[in-house]
Amino acid sequence: MKVYKDDEFSEYQDKATSLALGTFDGLHRGHQKVIKKARNNARCSDLAAGIFSFVPHPRRVLNQEEGPRVICSQRQKKEILQEIGLDYYFCQEFTEEFSRMNFKDFIAGILCDELKSGQLVVGKDFTFGHRGEGTSQDLKKMGRYLDFEVKIVSPLRIKGKKISSTRIRKLISEGRVGKIPPLLGRKFALAGRVVHGSGRGHEIGFPTANLELEADYVRPKKGVYAGYVVHEEKEYRSIANFGRNPTFSEEDFRVEIHILDLKEDRDFYGSRLEFTPVEFIREEQKFDSVEGLKETIKSDILYTKKIL
Ligand SMILES: Cc1cc2nc3c(=O)[nH]c(=O)nc-3n(C[C@H](O)[C@H](O)[C@H](O)COP(=O)(O)O)c2cc1C
Numbered sequence: 001m002k003v004y005k006d007d008e009f010s011e012y013q014d015k016a017t018s019l020a021l022g023t024f025d026g027l028h029r030g031h032q033k034v035i036k037k038a039r040n041n042a043r044c045s046d047l048a049a050g051i052f053s054f055v056p057h058p059r060r061v062l063n064q065e066e067g068p069r070v071i072c073s074q075r076q077k078k079e080i081l082q083e084i085g086l087d088y089y090f091c092q093e094f095t096e097e098f099s100r101m102n103f104k105d106f107i108a109g110i111l112c113d114e115l116k117s118g119q120l121v122v123g124k125d126f127t128f129g130h131r132g133e134g135t136s137q138d139l140k141k142m143g144r145y146l147d148f149e150v151k152i153v154s155p156l157r158i159k160g161k162k163i164s165s166t167r168i169r170k171l172i173s174e175g176r177v178g179k180i181p182p183l184l185g186r187k188f189a190l191a192g193r194v195v196h197g198s199g200r201g202h203e204i205g206f207p208t209a210n211l212e213l214e215a216d217y218v219r220p221k222k223g224v225y226a227g228y229v230v231h232e233e234k235e236y237r238s239i240a241n242f243g244r245n246p247t248f249s250e251e252d253f254r255v256e257i258h259i260l261d262l263k264e265d266r267d268f269y270g271s272r273l274e275f276t277p278v279e280f281i282r283e284e285q286k287f288d289s290v291e292g293l294k295e296t297i298k299s300d301i302l303y304t305k306k307i308l
């Protein structure tokens, strides 16, 4: 799959495209339905299969209050799209200037002229333009005079409720991580590089890999989680603490992972790890003594070994 950023769109030379259009943060099962439709239609009609996506989330730029943080990083997004089997990922930086562009100019100038879009695939509730007033039906009408087809995909629901990125973000921030995989259609994982912490973990007998996250992820509820770490395609049972280490009055939000089942002391500094939280175990606590913290971590580990 080839990635084109907006300043490279005019270099696109391949055949006409079938494009899935949207923000697609998280690439959940509803998104996958839209994207796979674009891919399958492309295969049937000798078109190139692609996604046209906005980064960062438009609400991050348009809203006065803080817009949403992300469910997956750009790197994770590219890996998933590659797996789906797309030919192209067209990545539009969503800026204030871009938001002022007339939607018809965007469709005609960028999607039709530069990216040779013969077909656009969107979800039924896709909206566009000023305050999202344009609907998927309006897009269909535009297609009639600009000469592209519009395919509209019905919403994918689970137990009657539409799958959406907003719903998944809420589960993450409430620590209800076990409910996420059926919506995402895969594991949810936070990825980053291992950086130096305060060096205290070794002293208390539970060394931790501190992650510098590779995206501005939605923050999981603070506390301790059982889960899995993937490092160089190998999976390890792990236990993680997301929070500020109140026992030691740290200021910054940290993601620290204690990896179980390691045969010897390993140095992960600089490595990329992905952590998948499987179950929220408990809230982060402020302990009166380091002994209290150590005893509690021991029982967290026993519990983790039991459930994983
Ligand atoms: C499983 C686990 C649970 C933890 N729970 C808490 C906690 O409840 N309160 C707290 O202040 N710190 C907690 N910590 C964080 C430790 O305080 C932290 O790992 C230690 O200070 C090492 O920090 P360092 O990686 O910066 O050296 C926990 C760490 C782990 C691995």
Ligand SMILES: Nc1ncnc2c1ncn2[C@@H]1O[C@H](COP(=O)(O)OP(=O)(O)OP(=O)(O)O)[C@@H](O)[C@H]1O
Binding pocket: 021, 022, 023, 024, 025, 029, 030, 031, 033, 034, 121, 122, 123, 124, 125, 126, 127, 153, 154, 155, 156, 157, 162, 163, 164, 165, 166, 167
């Ligand atoms: N559950 C779903 N089923 C089918 N299509 C969907 C579903 N959710 C979103 N889509 C479509 O996928 C494209 C990208 O959607 P977008 O990223 O805006 O979705 P979202 O998950 O509702 O995000 P958010 O919750 O952040 O608004 C749009 O065309 C949208 O209509």
